[in-house]
Amino acid sequence: MRAGLAVVAVAGIAVAGYLTYVHYRPDALICTSHGGCETVQESSYAELAGIPVALLGLIAWCAVLALVAWDSETARTLVAAIALGAAGFAIYLVTLQAFVIDAWCIWCLVNDLVLVPLLTILAVWRALRTADA
């Protein structure tokens, strides 16, 4: 399970890293008839008090990877807490894309609908299982 968490965290770093890169280098994107990432990344919701949301995600994924490497009881609890927080924020971000920005960013969805739920399931299960032990 620890290895699984590490794999998910590395994938999360890759996706959030790419989204952070295109946030600072918007010319890396072009608008296509499919719409999508450029709209989401250029929307006013792409930053939170001046900090790119993608960068916040990248920091969180790096923290998860570091805590998985640490592997203490405190680290397991913190990973579960980050995972629960990330799940809540991912729900908010997907809601924004669906109802406010009205555009879908595929890499944001990979993060919000695949990686974050995987992280949450693995991290909470791991923390509960060790608590029962």
Next chain:
Amino acid sequence: MPPKPRKPPPRRTDTKKRNLLIAGAGAVAVVAILVVVSVVVAGGGDSGTTTTSGASSSALFAGIPQDGTELGAKDAPVTFVQFEDLQCPICRSYQEDGFSQIVQDYVRPGKVRLQFAGIAILGQDSEKALRYALAAANQGKLWQYVAALYANQGEENSGWVTDDVLERLAEDVGLDWTQLQKDAASEEITRQMDATAAEAARLGVPGTPTFFVKVGDAQPYAVQPSSFSIDAFRPIFADALSQ
């Protein structure tokens, strides 16, 4: 008197679960704060109906000849073709970043001529905005009107290209609104839009913005600046001007 029964010490597993619960509650609280900040800051600052005066764009283009969709001297050795969608936020980024300096440093001195190649790939708002931009060319103010549209760009396909917005911007840049409406609905504008869309397809334009350089009568070639800052465009123009 019998001793009071002692409370049993909490089990270690209970402590662990309680810590987990506290951490989870803390995480939820942090997320709630983040969501509130996001909604207040972003939601409040994104009306999509910001207004801009035509004065700044008028100053930028003042004295530079405009002919239809082209800006700059007719005998400029290099033509820079810009495939754009007026709804595209990345095109707006280009407009806000290197574009003004390109006009100042290359178009005004007569080195480069810009060609607006408008395509409507993102939806109905794109098409409506493009029609009016092309119609503004009939009054010699396409570039001012395009700048005003970018400055007032709303969320994609949110219906931001309303008659009210178009009329207000037309007044800002000094266009005859009645004539603009008439021209925008004309067959000639439809023909122009179709021709540019066909040219984009022929050149394999993948999206917007996409740039091409044309030196004299030679075939245009695609260029990809590393960013939208003026420094990223300088080597492109230097290379074209040296040919």
